[in-house]
Amino acid sequence: ELKVEQNPLFLSMQEGKNYTIYCNYSTTSDRLYWYRQDPGKSLESLFVLLSNGAVKQEGRLMASLDTKARLSTLHITAAVHDLSATYFCAVDMEYGNKLVFGAGTILRVKS
Amino acid sequence: GAVVSQHPSRVICKSGTSVKIECRSLDFQATTMFWYRQFPKQSLMLMATSNEGSKATYEQGVEKDKFLINHASLTLSTLTVTSAHPEDSSFYICSGTGSNQPQHFGDGTRLSIL
Numbered sequence: 001e002l003k004v005e006q007n008p009l010f011l012s013m014q015e016g017k018n019y020t021i022y023c024n025y026s027t028t029s030d031r032l033y034w035y036r037q038d039p040g041k042s043l044e045s046l047f048v049l050l051s052n053g054a055v056k057q058e059g060r061l062m063a064s065l066d067t068k069a070r071l072s073t074l075h076i077t078a079a080v081h082d083l084s085a086t087y088f089c090a091v092d093m094e095y096g097n098k099l100v101f102g103a104g105t106i107l108r109v110k111s
Numbered sequence: 112g113a114v115v116s117q118h119p120s121r122v123i124c125k126s127g128t129s130v131k132i133e134c135r136s137l138d139f140q141a142t143t144m145f146w147y148r149q150f151p152k153q154s155l156m157l158m159a160t161s162n163e164g165s166k167a168t169y170e171q172g173v174e175k176d177k178f179l180i181n182h183a184s185l186t187l188s189t190l191t192v193t194s195a196h197p198e199d200s201s202f203y204i205c206s207g208t209g210s211n212q213p214q215h216f217g218d219g220t221r222l223s224i225l
Contacts (some may be wrong), residue, residue, distance in 0.1 A: 098157050102158075
């Protein structure tokens with residue numbers, strides 16, 4: 001059974017600081033997704049990582065995937081308050097298959 | 112990008128009522144649709160997977176007679192919560208996927224049963 005673990009579950013950051021969220025998964029897959037969720041809202045797709053070594057960047061967020069280690073990271077650079085949200089990683093085996101989500105990381109960026 | 116429209120966005124109703132939630136893919140054919148439930152401060156939990164024209168596949172612990180799923184066309188799936196009770200109150204999110212596409216999520220439906 002595919003399991004996805006995220007850590008930390010809660011992250012309080014100062015503005016301007018850097019930090020990394022980790023996502024580990026239990027079975028072989030080269031497909032991993034990162035989502036953002038604001039309170040009361042649905043999911044917003046951030047990154048789709050589909051191969052070993054994939055790295056994608058958007059603004060202050062950068063995601064990478066190491067399929068051999070079964071690990072993805074979401075790196076936050078110089079955090080700003082607008083990044084406060086809950087971040088989920090998720091894994092599937094192929095398109096059309098179900099996604100298995102991590103527990104989510106609640107990020108709070110303090111001024 | 113691909114758009115999934117979910118309606119209604121919020122429902123408040125009395126215990127015992129049946130509630131229908133619609134999920135439409137607006138600009139692609141969703142051969143597979145997924146229904147998730149999310150309780151406060153928790154992750155998304157898959158309830159069922161539906162393929163167009165087929166019966167839905169329910170996850171373990173999800174009552175198929177309580178959560179009726181219909182996926183009669185390539186652009187529409189519905190979830191009906193029958194005889195809803197307060198413990199069914201939750202945030203329900205659908206997603207759709209077509210050929211060689213990642214899942215596209217609807218905006219969610221907040222269901223509150225009084």
